[in-house]
Amino acid sequence: MTKTTSEPPVRARDLSGEGERLERAQMLSVELLQQVYAGSSLDTATQRTMTQLDALGPHLKAVCRDTCYGVLRHRGRIRALLAPLLKDDNTQVLLKTLLEVALYQIAYTRIASHAVVDHAVKSAGLLAHPAVGGFINAVLRNFIRQRENLELEADRTAEGRYSHPEWWVRRMKRDHPHDWKKILELAQTPPPLTLRINIRKTTLQGYLDILQQNAIEAYPVGVSGVHLVQAISVEHIPHFFDGWVSVQDAAAQWAGHILAPKKGERILDACAAPGGKTAHLLELAEIKLSALDQDGLRLERVKHNLDRLGLQAELLCADAVDLETWWDGQTFDRILLDAPCTGSGVTRRHPDIRWLRRSADPSTMSVQQARLLKALWRTLKPGGTLLFVTCSLFAEEGPKLIQGFLTEQADARFKVLPQPPFEQGWIIPDALHDGFFYALLERTR
Numbered sequence: 001m002t003k004t005t006s007e008p009p010v011r012a013r014d015l016s017g018e019g020e021r022l023e024r025a026q027m028l029s030v031e032l033l034q035q036v037y038a039g040s041s042l043d044t045a046t047q048r049t050m051t052q053l054d055a056l057g058p059h060l061k062a063v064c065r066d067t068c069y070g071v072l073r074h075r076g077r078i079r080a081l082l083a084p085l086l087k088d089d090n091t092q093v094l095l096k097t098l099l100e101v102a103l104y105q106i107a108y109t110r111i112a113s114h115a116v117v118d119h120a121v122k123s124a125g126l127l128a129h130p131a132v133g134g135f136i137n138a139v140l141r142n143f144i145r146q147r148e149n150l151e152l153e154a155d156r157t158a159e160g161r162y163s164h165p166e167w168w169v170r171r172m173k174r175d176h177p178h179d180w181k182k183i184l185e186l187a188q189t190p191p192p193l194t195l196r197i198n199i200r201k202t203t204l205q206g207y208l209d210i211l212q213q214n215a216i217e218a219y220p221v222g223v224s225g226v227h228l229v230q231a232i233s234v235e236h237i238p239h240f241f242d243g244w245v246s247v248q249d250a251a252a253q254w255a256g257h258i259l260a261p262k263k264g265e266r267i268l269d270a271c272a273a274p275g276g277k278t279a280h281l282l283e284l285a286e287i288k289l290s291a292l293d294q295d296g297l298r299l300e301r302v303k304h305n306l307d308r309l310g311l312q313a314e315l316l317c318a319d320a321v322d323l324e325t326w327w328d329g330q331t332f333d334r335i336l337l338d339a340p341c342t343g344s345g346v347t348r349r350h351p352d353i354r355w356l357r358r359s360a361d362p363s364t365m366s367v368q369q370a371r372l373l374k375a376l377w378r379t380l381k382p383g384g385t386l387l388f389v390t391c392s393l394f395a396e397e398g399p400k401l402i403q404g405f406l407t408e409q410a411d412a413r414f415k416v417l418p419q420p421p422f423e424q425g426w427i428i429p430d431a432l433h434d435g436f437f438y439a440l441l442e443r444t445r
Helices: 020-037 042-048 050-055 058-085 093-108 113-127 130-154 158-162 166-175 180-186 204-213 254-259 276-284 296-309 361-377 399-408
Strands: 193-197 218-221 225-228 245-247 266-270 288-293 314-317 332-338 380-390 412-415 436-443
Touching: 020 042, 020 050, 020 058, 020 093, 020 113, 042 050, 042 058, 050 058, 058 093, 058 130, 058 158, 093 113, 093 130, 113 130, 130 158, 158 166, 158 180, 166 180, 193 204, 204 218, 204 225, 245 276, 254 276, 254 332, 254 380, 254 436, 266 276, 266 361, 276 288, 276 296, 276 332, 288 296, 296 314, 332 361, 361 380, 361 399, 399 412, 399 436
Parallel strands: 266 288, 266 332, 288 314, 332 380
Antiparallel strands: 193 225, 193 245, 218 225, 380 436, 412 436
């Protein structure tokens, strides 16, 4: 049986005395989640609401953030727990979202249950009408009384047990028959915070020493990564703004090391934004790098990242498939294609993804990825290599796509990736890695 147990992030003290400010945090959580349910990413919704979040103060801002991430991570189970308590399906979406927020706080945090119920009742009056307070009170108190039986009932459905849409669970079982349960369960936990060392400015051991001097517990991961045992904001990461390190998941850091740029080479980073892999390639060697992305605003983020690190690249704003708009006809020694994907390997970090995607999306994305791969192959010189990357765990966006490309492209050869951490191109999520797929291809003529 899957139990709703407490998670560590924002539980330092009981918040029952926060009064109106906790109600404001509840209501703002509802507003953010409503934007996600309407189709926005949580990141976008957070940016839109930043002024109101800042007004809560640091602690309740963190509570609000934790609540939104927590509800989205556990939404499948929360909905399964709520369903028997709602007599019909006519409950207003706004009130359902408030119930999701309150139930998450009761089941997964250390906030006192009576305080959550009390503030949810008051929030209902402010969000809708005071008369609905009795309804909110009854539902939440019924949950507290019937919790054990509701837990058992929630386990009967895939969505209730694993907090992913049922179609998603079926795909994971099919594509990862040995690891699907681990993948889904790990997605319910907070992600690790991993840094990538800028080897132009420091060394791995040198930076670990600096962290130790600052009483920040950390240990090495991968080739040039550092895992921080306790997540902290970038403002508190030593020399972050001096460009000594970047925040980048350990699985994503493999892109630069596998592509292995050499001094003087001409390299393309297609779909480059927000620029983490772009910067890594430039840190590894003196190269002539073109960073391409069709989103001008996201390309600005690449520039900001490079400026912080003291690096330079040619920035190109264009659709990678439309070669005439950006390619000068000179072939590249190496290409990194970090293709747009469903993001199914990073749902621990972005829990909204699982509720924003639809069952047809992996196939739709694979069509776009195939178009990109076919177009960019023309720009690769004979003997050159292209690294295809997605942060997806769906086979349509990984081995099936590459198998199809190799069948159609006579001058393409698959190159074996290092073991570990790769399992037939996959990096399966674990305590230190998000889920990724990698395929290294060589153009033979």
